[in-house]
Amino acid sequence: MPELPEAEVVARQLRARLLGAQLNDCLVGRADIVREGLHTLLWYHGAVLEGVERYGKSVVLGLKKEDETRYVVAELGMTGLLLFRTTQTKYPQHVHVRMSFTGGREPELRYWNPRRFGRMSLLDRAGLDRYRARRFGVDPLTVPCDEFVRLVQAKRGRLKPLLMHQQVIAGIGNIYANEILFRARLHPNREVNRLRGATIVTLYDTMQTVLREAISCGGSSVKDFYAPDGTEGRYRLRHLVYGKEGQPCPNRCGRIIRRLQSERSSFFCPACQSNRLLG
DNA sequence: AGCTCTTCCTGAAAGC
């Protein structure tokens, strides 16, 4: 399931291999995979890929033609991937969009998404700005620490849902929320308004450390994440709690990693991640 | 405004 680090890895590969290439043809296999802008599809033919951005967990391609730039937004959702042509998948019937390029290092980019929880959108500049404002909160890697502290202090409710709330903090999903909270020694159900400022700073530092480390490992390959060129992410090997229910706590505290299934699965150590009023 | 609940969808895993 692609979250921020995986989307970043995808964006970097697309930049390295397709920046400056010309989009020749864009084939949409099923109309309902495009959330918005399908009627503008033909505009993109002949446009040049001038930039690739990541917003939260989404990858945005900027395509320029005759002094105008329009955008292809790829929401990866749970199972969505952008793949180069040479990367084989077990289920080729779920390739929904094919974009062919000339002048780059790859002839084709494919949008593959078996479960179709994500969509694509074709947007002009104003549409992209609206999309961005509506859906994405601050970026965890670029938000200044003091702004993050103020943002968290203004919220109430449980900590893990807040970390995963894309309109507040964009890009953290279930895997990284669990890993960040374990390393910051914070219980997933901690009440946000009971966190001290210093604790939020620790959370901020941990969040950035985990996400940066995951990016440098190529992301986490859990349930079939592959980069566009087919390489797997190695950060899964460094997971400490995600998917480790029943195993001993890596801090050697003697307790067993538990799983709370009330909402999205929370994996945590009941001793190291206390829900008491520690700060 | 801001919660929670339901829906979307398919492959994998569990259940029988």
Next chain:
DNA sequence: TGCTTTCAGGAAGAGC
């Protein structure tokens, strides 16, 4: 063994 059922998961929309 092989069929059926359940479940996972992100985000939108409904309902309160």
